[in-house]
Amino acid sequence: MRLAPDNVISYAFRVLARFQKGDLNGAAEDFIEAIRLQPDNASAYFNLGLTLASKGDIEGALINYDEAIRLKSDFTEAYNYRGVIRNHKNLLRGAIDDWQRYLDLGGTQHAKVTEWIADARKKL
Numbered sequence: 001m002r003l004a005p006d007n008v009i010s011y012a013f014r015v016l017a018r019f020q021k022g023d024l025n026g027a028a029e030d031f032i033e034a035i036r037l038q039p040d041n042a043s044a045y046f047n048l049g050l051t052l053a054s055k056g057d058i059e060g061a062l063i064n065y066d067e068a069i070r071l072k073s074d075f076t077e078a079y080n081y082r083g084v085i086r087n088h089k090n091l092l093r094g095a096i097d098d099w100q101r102y103l104d105l106g107g108t109q110h111a112k113v114t115e116w117i118a119d120a121r122k123k124l
Contacts, residue, residue: 008034008041015047024055042072049081061085076105080113092120 011030018026031048035041049064065082068075083098099113099120107113 008037008044011037024051027051028055040071042068042075042078045071046075046078046081049078053081053085058085058088062089074105076102076107079105080107080109083113083116087116087120090123092123096120 011034015027015030015034018024018030028048028051031044031051034044035048038044045064046068049061049068052058052064053061062082062085065078065085068078069082072078079098079102083095083102086092086095086098096117099117103110103113
């Protein structure tokens with residue numbers, strides 16, 4: 001990173017290495033730095049959300065999924081994962097809406113997500 005501290009791609013490669021080593025804190029730091037360098041990078045927000053969720057920071061994950069969707073309104077996987085978080089938080093209508101949007105955008109896990117929607121509707 002000393003050679004190219006402003007290169008977002010450098011952070012992306014280091015994130016992969018940190019994930020492989022199980023260094024979620026370091027991975028989160030690199031995503032935060034990538035976002036500082038490219039604040040309109042929806043993928044960086046999404047991946048920071050995944051990292052935070054893996055660390056158990058559900059609120060932080062939700063905030064980053066929200067931002068990824070704000071930046072890229074057709075980000076299918078962000079809708080899917082935000083739906084999972086909302087379901088976990090018992091925000092069932094929001095989860096159903098997110099999963100339906102995921103399906104409407106052509107998400108590939110149709111059977112599984114359709115089942116999740118049906119399960120959430122039963123809980124309402």
